[in-house]
Amino acid sequence: MGTALNTTNLHREFGNKVQQLRKQRGLSQEDLAFKVGVDRSYMGFIERGEKNATLDKIIKIAKTFNIKVRDLFDF
Secondary structure (H helix, E strand, O other), X not given: OOOOOOHHHHHHHHHHHHHHXXXXXXXXXXXXXXXXXXXXXXXXXXXXXXXXXXXXXXHHHHHHHOOOHHHHHOO
16 A cells, blocks of 8 residues: 555645645735635645645635646645
């Protein structure tokens, strides 16, 4: 069996992906947070893997980036 990501690593990888996409699109953390409907500090927690984003927020992040939800987990 391959190496499985534990929950902490999964949060960190997801956060890295969000941050990468945000920077590629030239958005600040504040801009992305506003579009998703969360506080900027919460977006920072997500990007650092310190908070578990809800499904609702994951869907909003994907819509903001105009990508499919599954693309956020392509890491």
